[in-house]
Amino acid sequence: MSQEQRFFGGEIKMSDKNSDPLEDVEYAGISEDEKTEIRGHIEKVATENKIDVSGDAFSLKSFRAGALFPLLVNIGAIVSVAVVVLVLAALFRQDERVVTGRTGEIASVEGRLIQELRRESQAQLFEKERQIATVQKRLDEIERERLALAASIDERIQQREQELRAELERELEEERARLLREGLGDDEIENLMRVFEAERTAYYEQQIAQYRAELEAERLAVEQNLDQLRAEYNGQLEALREERLRLAEEFREREVTLRAQLEQRTRILDRARTEAIENLASAQEELAQLSRRQELAGSIQNQIIGQIGQIRSAVSSEQYGLARSRIESLRSFLNEDRVLAIPEIARRREMDLFLLDSLEAVIELEMAADGEVLSLSDELGILARIRSTTAEARSATDAELATERYRTALSQLPELSEAYAFVWDRDAEMITAVRDAEIAEQRESARQAVIAALDAATTLIDEGRYGAAFTAYRDVLATLPATSDVADPIVGGAARTGFSLSRYVVTGEPVDGMGVIADTADVSLGDERARFEAMLADTAATAAAEQRSRLEAERAELVRERDELTRELDETRGALAEDRSEAIGAVADELEETYRSQLSEREAQISEQESRIAELSSRSDELEQRIVALDAEVARLAEFERITEAAVESYTRYVTEEDRAFASGRDAEALFEARFQLDTFLVSDAVRRLFPELGDRIRVYDQAFEDAGREVAFLDVLEIISIAAEFPTPEQRVSFLQSETGAVNDAVFRELLEELTVLVQQ
DSSP states (O other), X not given: OOGGGTSOOSOOOOSOSSOOOOOOOOOTTOOHHHHHHHHHHHHHHHHHTOOOOOGGGGOOOOSSOSSHHHHHHHHHHHHHHHHHHHHHHHHHTSOXXXXXXXXXXXXXXXXXXXXXXXXXXXXXXXXXXXHHHHHHHHXXXXXXXXXXXXXXXXXXXHHHHHHHHHHHHHHHHHHHHHHHHTTOOHHHHHHHHHHHHHHHHHHHHXXXXXXXXXXXXHHHHHHHHHHHHHHHHHHHHHHHHHHHHHHHHHHHHHHHHHHHHHHHHHHHHHHHHHHHHHHHHHHHHHHHHHHHHHHHHHHHHHHHHHHHHHHHHHHHTTOHHHHHHHHHHHHHHHTSHHHHTOHHHHHHHHHHHHHHHHHHHHHHHHHHHTTSSOOHHHHHHHHHHHHHHHHHHHHOSSHHHHHHHHHHHHHTSHHHHHHHHHHHHHXXXXXXXXXXXXXXXXXXXXXXXXXHHHHHHHHHHHTTOXXXXXXXXXXXXHHSSOOHHHHHHHHHHHHHHHHHHHHHHHHOOOOTTGGGHHHHHHHHHHHHHHHHHHHHHHHHHHHHHHHHHHHHHHHHHHHHHHHHHHHHHHXXXXXXXXXXXXXXXXXXXXXXXXXXXXXHHXXXXXXXXXXXXXXXXXXXXXXXXXXXXXXXXXXXXXXXXHHHHHHHHHHXXXXXXXXXXXXXXXXXXXXXXXXHHHHHHHTSHHHHHHSTTHHHHHHHHHHHHHHHHHHHHHHHHHHHHHHHHHSSSHHHHHHHHHHHHHHOOOHHHHHHHHHHHHHHHO
């Protein structure tokens, strides 16, 4: 074993590769005797305290395996993505009406406030994220500095060992050369060299121990400083995270408040939309009804105006009969229910009827003037003859003569004679019908009474109550139209006949005239029926005479009323004849003025209705536009809800699959499966539509983390290879690599070290 391997063993940790407190050892001022003594002492110490150097002596264990950091980075990325997705899913699970999109939010004050709040919250949260990333970066720098410090330990130790070995070899060579110059023997030289080597070894070991202590103190100071910085940064990181959570919660509460206000406004908007639709439908229905009513009113007014025009044309052409028929037709038309149901026509109905009455009066005046009715002198002559004939009839003592005079008076006016004949015939028919009905009713009543009495008498006979039966038969006869002096002999004869027949039935004694009993009964009944019919005829004649007297009285009253009406007619015709021209002119002027006012009123109503129709049409267009906009917004929100629900469903599926993958442990296969599920979730259609660049951004971070992990792993491998290359023999390198392999937890890294060990063994 060489001197180079003798002094160094164990692990020395250094804090700074640039700091070197030890200076080169100076041997100036030492005499040759002292040097010889020192060399001998070194040789002695070196011989007695020889240090065995093995592969374990140079086994340097790294502070970390190199694969844990990338794994932690990937897990942190997955957890961060899961948290982000959970927060977004919780936010987007709200009702679609309060999920304000870019269009919906800007449309209201609350929407703009929510948008501004989002921008502010995102800016502050991004600032907190930036600060967190800065602190995390500083922590990573501290970790890298610590790793760099650990990585440079071996290099600095080797460098210092080489310097000390070179210094020791130089001193030993000088000491041996001095002893040889002094001519000492080999044994003595060896003894002196051992003593010298032991002294120098002790000295260097003391220096190395001191150096190690200083390095350890420096390392502890650096690590303490790093731990303090790490604690400070961790505190800052925790504070920033709490601040971020507080800001997120505060912004969430503010957004919830604003969304509640927006939801209230949305409900109000929905109600307004519903009311607008209802108002639109009502307005359209009212507009349609108004249009139909206006059309109907216009049509009826045109009909009225046209018929009045035809009446005026008929009057102008002196076709008074046609004019009167058209007046009656128009009057009937104005009294129809469908015409009365229209307010515009109902308001002017009285005026139209007055106009028709006035026209009818004018027509009657015109007809009287043109000879279409009887002249006044002819009527006076006829009236004089009627009065004379009536006076003769009143003074006549003979009824036949009086009847003849009345008929002559009636014949003076054919219409009056026709009316009297109609009334007389009608009264005669009524009297005959009443008489026939009364006779039929009396006969039916008598028949029913006789049938009932006979049934009762038959029942009494069947019961053996002959006395009561006799009384019943007597009552039957009493109900017939016969007096007691007639009924009593009939009853007595019937009793005697019955007694004789009974005696014949009991004793068998024959009775005279048994063969004619039935004939006698029939003859008696026939006589009685004839007598009864004669009595009814007398009653009818009496009633007819009374009715005739009553009709004569009514006829006299009618004659009196006719005379009165004739007198009034004469007076009216005289007055109408005097005022004929003035009445026609006044009616024409009034008619013209009425139609002008009605025309103006109708034009004003039409103008007003047209303005209202235009206004309703404008409101209808506006409401239609609002309805279209609201329908588009509802469709957009429905699509957004569908995408959000799909994203939530995809995230739920991802969480389920991730939990299932981690159920058996968090090994590499489980992480690979979980990462596959995460990638599947990020590339789903719903997530890509909600967050178009989320997957790409996460992949950028993942790629950066993977690159950093590979770089760190490469540095770890390079560090292990460089350390292994320092060992002089393959056995030592293999031993070092095997020790590193046992300390590594990552399977891939362990496999790489095993393959490297196999290569070194070959």
